[in-house]
Amino acid sequence: xxxxxxxxxxxxxxxxxxxxxxxxxxxxxxxxxxxxxxxxxxxxxxxxxxxxxxxxxxxxxxxxxxxxxxxxxxxxxxxxxxxxxxxxxxxxxxxxxxxxxxxxxxxxxxxxxxxxxxxxxxxxxxxxxxxxxxxxxxxx
Numbered sequence: 650x651x652x653x654x655x656x657x658x659x660x661x662x663x664x665x666x667x668x669x670x671x672x673x674x675x676x677x678x679x680x681x682x683x684x685x686x687x688x689x690x691x692x693x694x695x696x697x698x699x700x701x702x703x704x705x706x707x708x709x710x711x712x713x714x715x716x717x718x719x720x721x722x723x724x725x726x727x728x729x730x731x732x733x734x735x736x737x738x739x740x741x742x743x744x745x746x747x748x749x750x751x752x753x754x755x756x757x758x759x760x761x762x763x764x765x766x767x768x769x770x771x772x773x774x775x776x777x778x779x780x781x782x783x784x785x786x787x788x789x
Contacts, residue, residue, distance in 0.1 A: 654682060664699035665689045671701045726782045733765060733778075747789040750775055758786070 655661070655676060663674045667689065674687040677695060684698040742748070744758040754766045756777065761784060764777040775788045 655679060655684060660690075661687070662701050663687055664701060665692065665694065666696045666699065667692045667694040674698075726778065730778055730780055744786070745789075746787045749789045 657676050657679060659676045660673055661676065661684065662671055663684075664670070665672045665674070668691050670691075673690040675690065676684045676686075677688050678684075678686040686695055687698050688695045739755050741755040741757040741763055742750070744756045750756060750766045750769070752766055752768065755763060756766065757763050758777075758779070761777075761779040761781060764779040764784070767776045767778050767783065769775050769788070770785065773787055773789065775786055777784050777786055
């Protein structure tokens, strides 16, 4: 792009919002001396002008955030799970959203593993204690 004044029909390099790349664009409309609307040569979409990445100012570095990790079970839940002392002789039922479960039933969930029904909360819901903590699951 030269230092001369831009006009409609000129070609320039810009970020395409559809292609998500820097591609050649034709200027469709100008506001003052700034391109307002451009058309991508690659995909044909018309969109607002986005400066190429090299021409943009870099944003100030953000303050580091604490990484979100999988929530650890709260102490009472973890202690409650350890108190179950499952030795493998208890009969577990495979989990199904359509099945009905009673309090203290042991279920085997494909993702969470073995859990114990703690309460039937509301219509078609139950609270189950897994090694990862309490989960609310759908039931019949």
